[in-house]
Amino acid sequence: MALVTLSGYPCSGKTKRAHQLQAHLEKRLQDSSYAGPKLKVVVLSDDLLNLDRSAYDDSRSEKPARGALFTAMQRQMGADTILIVDAMNYIKGFRYQMYCAAREFKLRVCTVYVVATQELCKQWNAEREDGRSYAPETLDNLLVRYEEPSSMVRWDSPLITVLWTEEDVPIDDIWKAVTEGNVKPPNAGTQAVPKAPTDALHTLEHTSTALVSAIMAEQAASGGVGGKVTLSVSDTVKPQITLPYRNVTLSEMQRMKRQFVTVHKKAITLGTVEKGAVDWSEASVAEKFVAYLEENLKP
Incomplete structure (x- = not known):
């Protein structure tokens, strides 16, 4: 149904916003005035996957942690689910990867940018007592490397910003994005040929x-x-063709046949970009060859 990507500095309050959003969405889905499909709201986070904050200490440990989050996200995606991904999602390339996965599942997308100052994030990180704080040097590194989402790029749009001073998430805007937003078709490059x-x-x-x-x-x-x-090709295939008012030589026909076979061999061996199922039956090949001859045989 939809993918909601939360993005923001570490310790900027994303988990709080994720829980607020989940509560609002579930309330609206259960409301008697809601007449849409039956949906569930799922929150996915590093904490739920038991990914320790130390995974972000260096790129060697961060890469498999990000891979685990992405794999879990793909498993949770579905037409009956509003999926909220509560993670930093601070790399624009990773957000684009998530966007492409959502398009594969034909989901609506929305990015919620949770904003807080770096000083506040450092303060909130130091005050944490749940054992999930970042090492000071790791936090500094992540703050520097953070790539802010932009409404100008398609993988971050629609972009909804929530400031640290706001009491709640703008649920009306998010609800509209996840229930009425455009469903983008999958990328052609990712489709099976x-x-x-x-x-x-x-x-x-x-x-x-x-x-x-x-x-x-x-x-x-x-x-x-x-x-x-x-013409009689077989007992069942008898195509009609309009021949030129002259004698077509065998060498001319053989040349036309070689050209036709060469072109269509590529489609067979490498795959075809034609939409839908491609028919390679005897009748279909005969029809294609007749059309090719009628177009290329000179009068």
């Missing part, structure tokens, strides 16, 4: 050869009159 069946090459070669033979036989029988004729 439809593959041709294993006998497609054989069908391509066999059918085009049979069509060439049928055309040459028709010309021999009619004396090269041309016009619209019906």
